[in-house]
Amino acid sequence: MRRFALLALLLALLPLRADAPKPEAGPVLLISEDGLGADQFRPDTMPQLWALAQGGRRGAVLPPFPATTFNGHVTLATGCWPEHHGVVANGYLRPEDRQRVPAANRVEDILREPLWVAATRSGIRTAVFHWVGASGPWEGVTPWRMQPFKLGVPDAEGLAFCEAALADGARLVMAYLSGSDEEGHLKGPHSPEAVAKLRALDAELAPWLARMRAAHPDLRVILTADHGMVPMRRRVHLPTVLDGIPVDLITHGGSAYVYLKRPGDRARALARLRKAGLKAWPREAVPARYHLGGSPRVGDVVVLAPLGTWLSQARSSREDESERHGRAGAHAYGPESAPMRSWLVVLGAGQGPLADVPAWDMAPTAAAWLGVRWAQAPDGKPVAALITR
Numbered sequence: 001m002r003r004f005a006l007l008a009l010l011l012a013l014l015p016l017r018a019d020a021p022k023p024e025a026g027p028v029l030l031i032s033e034d035g036l037g038a039d040q041f042r043p044d045t046m047p048q049l050w051a052l053a054q055g056g057r058r059g060a061v062l063p064p065f066p067a068t069t070f071n072g073h074v075t076l077a078t079g080c081w082p083e084h085h086g087v088v089a090n091g092y093l094r095p096e097d098r099q100r101v102p103a104a105n106r107v108e109d110i111l112r113e114p115l116w117v118a119a120t121r122s123g124i125r126t127a128v129f130h131w132v133g134a135s136g137p138w139e140g141v142t143p144w145r146m147q148p149f150k151l152g153v154p155d156a157e158g159l160a161f162c163e164a165a166l167a168d169g170a171r172l173v174m175a176y177l178s179g180s181d182e183e184g185h186l187k188g189p190h191s192p193e194a195v196a197k198l199r200a201l202d203a204e205l206a207p208w209l210a211r212m213r214a215a216h217p218d219l220r221v222i223l224t225a226d227h228g229m230v231p232m233r234r235r236v237h238l239p240t241v242l243d244g245i246p247v248d249l250i251t252h253g254g255s256a257y258v259y260l261k262r263p264g265d266r267a268r269a270l271a272r273l274r275k276a277g278l279k280a281w282p283r284e285a286v287p288a289r290y291h292l293g294g295s296p297r298v299g300d301v302v303v304l305a306p307l308g309t310w311l312s313q314a315r316s317s318r319e320d321e322s323e324r325h326g327r328a329g330a331h332a333y334g335p336e337s338a339p340m341r342s343w344l345v346v347l348g349a350g351q352g353p354l355a356d357v358p359a360w361d362m363a364p365t366a367a368a369w370l371g372v373r374w375a376q377a378p379d380g381k382p383v384a385a386l387i388t389r
Contacts, residue, residue: 026218026348027171028366029162032076032131033201033343034069035181035331037189037228041343045198048206049223049345056221056347057386059354061362063227065290066255066332067340070104072226072359073132073176077114079363079378081291086111087133088297089332091250093259095296098248105149107135113375115363116143119172122372127165129158129175144170155201159208166216172370177201179225185326189229189339194329213347220349220369222362225342229329230254233308239315241276245269249313250299253330256311257299269301278311279304290334291379307337349386357383 038060043050064075064082066089074087082088087109091102101109110133117138119126127145128134135148145165155177165173179201183194205223213219238249238256245268246261258273258280260266266282273280280303286293292302305311310330314320333340335358344357349369360380367374368382 026220026369027166027173027216028220028222028369029166029212030076030172030174030222030362030366031162031205031224032073032176033179033205033223033225034176035184035189035227035229036179036198036201036225036343037339038341038343039228039339040180040189040194040198041345045195046202046206048202049209052206052209052347053345055351056345057350057352057354058346059344060341060356061224061344062335062356062358063340063342064359065292065334066252067227067335067337068252068332069181069226070109070132072342074110074114075359076224076226076362077116077131077133077174078110078112079115079360079367079374079380080112081360081379083291083294083298084112084379086295086297088292088295089250089252089255089257091252092257092297093248093250093299098259100248100250105132105135107133107138109133110138112378114138115366115372116146116172116174117141118367118372118374119370120144121375122370124172124370124372125170126172127161127170127174129161129173131174131176134174149176155204159204163208163212166212166219172366177205181229184229184329186328188231188328190231191328209347218348220366221345221347222366223343223345223347224362226359227331228339228341229331230308230333230337230339232310232327232330234306235310235312235327236276236278236305237312237314238303239313241272241278242269245272251311251313252332253310253327254305254307254333256303256313258301258303260300263300266300273301273303277306304334307333307339346386352385354383354385 068090070090071087078085087104116128126143130149183197187193248259250257364380365382
């Protein structure tokens with residue numbers, strides 16, 4: 001007994017690691033509204049959520065480059081840069097066989113541990129609804145509850161999933177909801193149709209959140225998105241620009257990956273693209289701030305258009321018609337473009353404005369709240385203003 005008491009005393013006197021997370025009791029709810037830009041979140045478009053935000057923290061999330069849905073959501077979930085988590089855009093060519101991955105939304109595409117896996121491994125009851133990549137076990141780990149994405153499911157079903165999970169003791173709940181992405185693509189991000197969708201989201205989400213916070217007084221809430229959007233004014237047809245150079249193209253909207261079939265064509269392709277008024281880099285020369293160059297899934301050449309210009313890869317009239325449908329608005333530009341920044345509201349973690357937050361800092365912040373232990377430290381860090389209260 002005396003040896004046990006001495007051991008307990010020694011352990012109590014050991015200093016805590018400064019970087020150790022300090023978990024607190026409340027559950028965490030992370031909701032993404034697809035395509036909802038920081039510039040769309042205003043008192044006239046979402047008045048009830050705006051009023052809620054005045055009692056919490058409000059800012060903007062800087063997306064990864066290119067600012068697209070799949071790499072945006074995987075960045076939010078892993079706390080890692082695209083060159084590390086592997087989802088480098090909505091689509092890419094597999095480096096091992098040059099086969100096209102047109103929709104990088106499967107768990108198999110993710111190379112670094114998602115938050116729902118790290119939390120589950122840490123003994124935290126976790127529920128995930130429709131999040132990109134939450135389609136099955138990752139390294140054999142499946143969260144307590146998971147509903148993979150399915151077309152046609154209304155947001156109300158997602159909110160019901162979250163409510164039931166919180167009622168049943170979940171401490172981490174992550175949900176992807178429809179946001180304003182479709183309306184932004186089809187009609188433009190500031191169109192009457194997009195504004196009507198924002199108001200409908202506000203009317204549905206705000207009272208639901210108020211009810212959840214009343215039922216769970218220590219609930220922490222993060223409301224964010226994968227990217228914003230900008231109206232389109234101009235189109236550049238890449239097959240025409242690169243005519244005579246054999247390539248595979250993956251276009252994302254305002255940016256693209258060019259996969260060369262003959263490595264010796266690189267200088268010619270770069271010259272053609274730059275002459276067309278586009279920024280273009282060899283993969284290894286992509287600016288370090290974009291955190292892409294380390295992934296072999298990225299194209300041999302990375303292309304970035306001026307804001308408001310979208311890049312086409314259409315090679316037939318049918319493909320051209322399909323691309324033009326839904327190009328009233330687009331994204332996939334760099335995070336330095338203000339319209340690409342997504343909204344951010346944090347409830348239950350203090351009050352006041354927030355500086356812009358990189359998307360890869362969101363998962364580490366939620367992990368610090370919950371005391372999650374990562375198998376491998378992510379690239380991002382907890383947001384200091386949300387940890388120190």
